[in-house]
Amino acid sequence: MNENFIAEALASLSQADTDVARALAQVGHPPPRIRPAGFETLLHTIVSQQISVEAARAIMGRLRTLVDPLTPQQLLEFDTESLRQAGLSARKVEYAQGLAAAICNKDLDIESLGTMDDESAIAAITQLRGFGRWSAEIYLMFSLQRVDIFPADDLALRIALGRMKGLDKPTPKQCRELTAHWSPWRSVGSLLLWHYYRGAPT
Structure with missing residues (x-):
């Protein structure tokens, strides 16, 4: 758009x-x-829940430094305490690890989201813990550029x-x-x- x-x-x-x-x-x-589609944007959705834009930006910066490259596979190499020290709450660590595991296990196929209709893509995202309908709709709007x-x-x-x-x-x-x-x-x-x-x- x-x-x-x-x-x-x-x-x-x-x-x-x-x-x-x-x-x-x-x-x-x-x-x-416009936001890029993929893991990092979905991770940012988790990070930014209930905190300021500035705080979310700072935490994402620390995560990029810690987890380099910032991929699902690489994130799963880090334990809970390391991710907590980057600024994530215990609940958000759980959500982030769940997202990474779902992508690695092919429970969530990020590439296929772009070929799904809106409701199917929303359903695929909201099956993950930490992602409600609002989070899924924002991803569809800004990352998949869905117009309706x-x-x-x-x-x-x-x-x-x-x-x-x-x-x-x-x-x-x-x-x-x-x-x-x-x-x-x-x-x-x-x-x-x-x-x-x-x-x-x-």
Whole structure:
């Protein structure tokens, strides 16, 4: 989803939803969000849970220094204490080792995720401990560049959609209903909502 794709999709969404058109006029186009597909991005998803962006970046830096190269096979060479000293909690060490083992054992075929439909790819990722639907949807959006994903459990998205629509704290179910007509561009609509969350007048 590059800048041109986002612009074209938002033009279509603006015609389908006047609230999108108004928000787009207020905050402009959101930037693309592209992350490489693969083990390191999935590992980063585990690392970043419930901590700041800065803390997650620091821990990933220490992991890259410790586990070089940062591959599933290499990570499994390190014991729990070594990974704890890099900054991972005991639970996150468990999740990281589980992810690495699933890839090494072929329980998760990262390459095949790109050929699956959205729901099948989400199901394959969420079978792993430490990965809920939100984590899987974010991976599909940013790493697999799937264009019709709406992570309705994301609090910032729900707050932004509520502001956009003049509603107070819509539920995930309500958010899915409110954005159903954004299909097949719901990922781009989500990018706009995150952008709107940061820049919209309150």
